[in-house]
Amino acid sequence: MQLFWPVALFILGSIFGSFLNVCIYRLPRDKSPWNPSRSYCPHCHEKIAWYDNIPLVSWFALGAQCRHCGSYISPRYAVVEFLTASVFALTYLVMSGRGEPAPVIAVYLGLMCLLILSSFIDLELRIIPNEITLGGAALAPVVSVFIPELHANPALGRAFVFNHESLFWGPLWACLAGMAAGALVTWLSGVAGKALFRREAMGFGDVKFMALIGGFLGWLPVLIIFFLAALLGAVGGVAHLLRTREHHIPYGPFLSVAAAVVMLWGDKVLALLKWAQIGGE
Ligand SMILES: [Zn+2]
Secondary structure, three states: OOOHHHHHHHHHHHHHHHHHHHHHHHHHHOOOOOOOOOOEOOOOOOEOOHHHOOOOOHHHHOOOEOOOOOOEOOOHHHHHHHHHHHHHHHHHHHHHHOOOOHHHHHHHHHHHHHHHHHHHHHHHHOOOOHHHHHHHHHHHHHHHHHOHHHHOEHHHOEOOHHHOOOOOHHHHHHHHHHHHHHHHHHHHHHHHHHHHHOOOOOOHHHHHHHHHHHHHHOHHHHHHHHHHHHHHHHHHHHHHHHHHOOOOOOOHHHHHHHHHHHHHHHHHHHHHHHHHHHHHO
């Protein structure tokens, strides 16, 4: 029975991944993810039968080709399904392992979906749609008030701001402080980057994206995410420049990877930082 939940979450994740694929295509093209409800081939517009739409299986079974028109289906479909499935199972294992309550695990799974969605849209089109960033940021205070445990795990640096006693104002302040910290640090670095390099480094989409992440995770985790993403971005940016001679790289995927690392292993990152601080003195 120990395998039941991880396997169930892997399967659930692959189904969510399949839906994320639909959103990755439709959201930035101003098409509704619900209408039409059935998936269709973007080339011949033929509806895709259920047996050709099974997560993780169909892309391989079809040999990366549409059954009707034979046009190429991007491996992105299989990648997103496998990634979401793995992230769901891993998130469950790590979070239940440190005794997090089920509602917090559920919110984190939802947040992981938003990170995957934003990253793949940003990779493809260099934007993060407002439906995700502003929609998610608007949701953060509501979720924080209904699930106050989201901001109340001292091991993760998730503590109510000002140690507020109230189960309403405490998590609400923690959420708003996280949003402000995420947006401000990203915006300031964008302004500084523009002044230093005379180039647009950080888009306003990234500012809104970090407000969303901060709203769910709080001010300390979002600041750690900012610096971790900058580190990953520096390494990734140099590699990208050497490979393609292209300066502009989408920053959303770096922010997302950093956010996922802090969500899963933030307690370990914090312990490492505390150790480095003590070691430095
Ligand atoms: Zn087709």
